[in-house]
Amino acid sequence: xxxxxxxxxxxxxxxxxxxxxxxxxxxxxxxxxxxxxxxxxxxxxxxxxxxxxxxxxxxxxxxxxxxxxxxxxxxxxxxxxxxxxxxxxxxxxxxxxxxxxxxxxxxxxxxxxxxxxxxxx
Amino acid sequence: xxxxxxxxxxxxxxxxxxxxxxxxxxxxxxxxxxxxxxxxxxxxxxxxxxxxxxxxxxxxxxxxxxxxxxxxxxxxxxxxxxxxxxxxxxxxxxxxxxxxxxxxxxx
Numbered sequence: 001x002x003x004x005x006x007x008x009x010x011x012x013x014x015x016x017x018x019x020x021x022x023x024x025x026x027x028x029x030x031x032x033x034x035x036x037x038x039x040x041x042x043x044x045x046x047x048x049x050x051x052x053x054x055x056x057x058x059x060x061x062x063x064x065x066x067x068x069x070x071x072x073x074x075x076x077x078x079x080x081x082x083x084x085x086x087x088x089x090x091x092x093x094x095x096x097x098x099x100x101x102x103x104x105x106x107x108x109x110x111x112x113x114x115x116x117x118x119x120x121x
Numbered sequence: 122x123x124x125x126x127x128x129x130x131x132x133x134x135x136x137x138x139x140x141x142x143x144x145x146x147x148x149x150x151x152x153x154x155x156x157x158x159x160x161x162x163x164x165x166x167x168x169x170x171x172x173x174x175x176x177x178x179x180x181x182x183x184x185x186x187x188x189x190x191x192x193x194x195x196x197x198x199x200x201x202x203x204x205x206x207x208x209x210x211x212x213x214x215x216x217x218x219x220x221x222x223x224x225x226x227x228x
Contacts, residue, residue, distance in 0.1 A: 037165075045157070045165065045208050047217035061216040062122065095164060106155055106212030107170035114164060 002026035002110055004096045009115030016086050020115050022079040022096030027110070030054075030074040033099040035108060036081050038092035038117075046092070049081065050099065064090075086119045093117075123147050123211050127220035135228045140196040142223045144187075144209035152188045153213040159222075160205045168207075169194065201227055 008020040022034075036048040049060045049070040058070050069082040079096055093114040100109045124147040134140050144154065152172035157165040167176045169185035172192060182197045196203055204227050209220040 044206075044222045045159075045210075045219045047210070047219060050217075059215045102170060102174070105153060105171040105174075106210065106217065107167055107176065108155070108157070108165070108210075109167045109176065111164035111166070 004098065004110055004112035006094065006096050006112045006115035009094065009117045011118045011120065012086055013121050014086060014088055014119055016119075017082070017084045018086065018117060019083070020081045020094050020117065022112055024077045024079065024096075024098070027098070029072075029077040033101055034070075034072060034079045035097040035099055036070060036079075037095045037097050037108070037111075038090075039095070039114075040089075040092040043092075048094070051079075083117070086117075088119050091117060091119045122216050123150065123213065123218050125209055125211055125218050125220040127207075127209060127223050129223060130221065131224040131226065133226040133228050134199050136199055136201060138199045140199050140203075140225065142194045142207055142225075144192045144194070144220050146190045146192075146211055146213075149189050150211045150213035153211060154185075154187070154192050155210050155212065156183075156185055156194045157208045157210065158203075158205045159208065165208065196225075199225075199227070203227075 005023045035050040051058045051070045067085045071080045095114045096112040097108045098110040126145045154172045156169040159165040173185045206222045206224045
C-alpha cells in the first residue's frame, strides 16, 4: 500500500525546536520530490518546503527560511523537517506529501495523515 | 511571492448543479496550476494538475481550464460527496502558493 506516515508532532514552547518525520512505503521514495505542507487550525493550506530526489535542492517559504530545514534519507525512505526558533504562528498540522511531477508539473498525489505541532507557552 | 486569489470564498449549491470556482494569479503562471479537494477532517486530494489534466481516478465531472492568470475548476453535476473545500496551487515559481480556499456546501 502506498502511504506516508508522519510522526514527531507535539507541544513546544516558543523559541524551541522540534523534528517531524515521515515514513514512506509502497513506492520508490528516491524517485520523487517530497514536500511539507501545513495547515493552521481552521485555516487554509500553506506550502512550507520541498526537496528533490537526492536532497541536493531545497526550497522554503519565506517565513521559515533560516529556521526550518528539510532533509531526506533515501536509504530509510524517510523525510524530515527540523524546525528551530519556533513561533506561535507555526502551530499547524504538518503534512508530508509526494510530488509525482508529471511532465514537470507539480502534482501532490500522496498525502500523509498529518502531525500536529503546537507552539505555546 | 505570487498571490493566488480564489472566488467565491464559499458557495452553496444543489445536487446536480454546475459549480464553477475561479482562481486568479497575481502574474502570468502559464498553465502551472493544480487543484485540490479537502473534505472535512481529511488530508487534501489531488484533482487536476497542469491546469486541465485530470488525475487518475478522479470523476470526470471535475474539469479544469485556463492559462496565464485566470483559471477555473468546474464540477459539471454536483454530488453530495463533493462537500469540501477546494484549493488552487501555483507551481510556476518558488515559493509555491495556495489560494485561500473555496468552501462548497450542499443545499
